[in-house]
Amino acid sequence: MLLIIVFILIGSISALVISLSEDDFMFNEYIERTVEYEQIYMMSDLAFEAVKEILKNDNSKVDYYGEFWSQNIIIPIENGKINIQIVDQERFLNPNYLVNLDDTVNQKYFSIFERLFSYLNIDERVLYNIIDWIDKNSQSDGGKEIYPDFVAKNSKIDTLEELLLIEGINDKILYGNSSSSGLNLGLNSVLSPYSNGKVNINTASKWVLMSLDRDIDEALANEIVLYRKRKYFKDIKDLNLVEGVTGDIIHRISGLVDVKSENFLVNIDITFGDREYKMFLLLNRKGKNIRKIWQKVY
Ligand SMILES: [Ca+2]
Numbered sequence: 592m593l594l595i596i597v598f599i600l601i602g603s604i605s606a607l608v609i610s611l612s613e614d615d616f617m618f619n620e621y622i623e624r625t626v627e628y629e630q631i632y633m634m635s636d637l638a639f640e641a642v643k644e645i646l647k648n649d650n651s652k653v654d655y656y657g658e659f660w661s662q663n664i665i666i667p668i669e670n671g672k673i674n675i676q677i678v679d680q681e682r683f684l685n686p687n688y689l690v691n692l693d694d695t696v697n698q699k700y701f702s703i704f705e706r707l708f709s710y711l712n713i714d715e716r717v718l719y720n721i722i723d724w725i726d727k728n729s730q731s732d733g734g735k736e737i738y739p740d741f742v743a744k745n746s747k748i749d750t751l752e753e754l755l756l757i758e759g760i761n762d763k764i765l766y767g768n769s770s771s772s773g774l775n776l777g778l779n780s781v782l783s784p785y786s787n788g789k790v791n792i793n794t795a796s797k798w799v800l801m802s803l804d805r806d807i808d809e810a811l812a813n814e815i816v817l818y819r820k821r822k823y824f825k826d827i828k829d830l831n832l833v834e835g836v837t838g839d840i841i842h843r844i845s846g847l848v849d850v851k852s853e854n855f856l857v858n859i860d861i862t863f864g865d866r867e868y869k870m871f872l873l874l875n876r877k878g879k880n881i882r883k884i885w886q887k888v889y
């Protein structure tokens with residue numbers, strides 16, 4: 592990916608030499624920017640190495656708030672700073688797990704999403720639209736398979752922005768709305784297509800916890816969050832230390848939850864002179880092995 596970008600840059604520079612040779616000012620500006628981009632990539636590599644070290648030195652068997660990775664990291668640089676925020680993806684629900692490998696609907700996940708959508712005041716029809724968007728077949732399961740200008744993707748969701756193509760999902764539903772009163776949480780604060788499908792009970796928000804089981808109401812979810820402020824869950828069974836969590840609840844959610852995370856989205860903000868760059872890295876961790884899945888620069 593990086594190589595491709597470098598090649599494109601080299602190509603663009605030679606094209607510019609021909610077309611802009613009379614406009615030295617613009618050309619110099621372009622070269623300056625190109626050099627800056629190279630520096631940005633170098634910094635992002637540095638940031639990646641730093642994050643890799645942090646995650647390598649972390650206990651991968653349990654992940655919770657208070658661990659080093661969960662804190663904001665600021666690295667001062669000449670002329671600016673690098674701000675790194677690591678977000679574990681297992682705090683979110685992954686909509687891709689609504690559909691099983693054999694293309695049938697995953698009933699457990701369906702119930703979780705039904706609850707989630709009712710908390711977020713999203714029409715249940717949108718849930719069927721998401722299922723038909725993801726499942727490989729083109730027969731409607733109650734949702735939309737054919738749109739006026741295109742057909743449903745019939746494949747997994749790669750990015751949350753992609754949800755905007757699905758009927759019934761608009762900016763307000765995806766990103767939330769903080770202007771009016773009441774709960775206006777966006778899907779982007781509860782979903783991720785990068786999660787391994789097992790919700791980390793140490794990092795999941797109250798709304799995700801409430802969606803997991805019909806007997807986890809708001810009061811009980813608050814209790815779980817309160818417990819987490821003092822201790823963390825070393826094991827799923829530790830949930831019974833929270834007053835109100837029954838053996839039945841633990842039994843029902845045991846295959847859907849975990850106490851650790853595997854995928855991490857790293858937000859890197861680079862302030863450099865008067866310019867700002869945004870960079871995202873998706874990392875996967877298996878024990879001490881950290882793998883970069885992709886990298887994006889804005
Ligand atoms: Ca950890």
Ligand SMILES: [Ca+2]
Pocket residue numbers: 722723724725726727728729730736743745
């Ligand atoms: Ca489909």
